[in-house]
Amino acid sequence: MGRNTSNADGGSPSPSSKIQTPDPGSPGKPGMSQLHISVIGAGNMGCLYGANLARAGLRVTFIDPWAEHVEAIRSRGFRMEGLHGSFVVSAEASMTGAGVSGVDVAIDSA
Structure with missing residues (x-):
């Protein structure tokens, strides 16, 4: 699931390299591809993100x-x-946050 790299000299990994990062996954498989992202503000930057x-x-x-x-x-x-x-991509959109549930990450670009 995660990545763990050793030091450049081939020695033991540093404590910070032991951090487990999520597998990006792919559609239909567990991983980041199953995240639900809410983007607040559909202006230039929000649309880009x-x-x-x-x-x-x-x-x-x-x-x-x-x-x-x-x-x-x-x-x-x-x-x-x-x-x-x-x-071209399609996405869900709402004028309020009402009814938007199960969001893993919210990006405020308003």
Whole structure:
């Protein structure tokens, strides 16, 4: 499940290298891919964070007070364009946090 590395000289690992990091997993398998992320604020930065997390296979719910943002996310998803190409992802969206449950991580980009 975790990674443990030895020192550069091949000796015993340092105490900090004994920290267990989660296996990133893959869709359908246990790991980080099963995390539910809530992004508060669907502006420029929130959309950037959330769209990339959704593209990586995580479940993302956006919370934004603007009805137009929420409706656009629900109906069309996100089309992101950048140096590495473009992609479209779909995600859940809500105007309030009511009804959003089971969130593992919340990102406040408001």
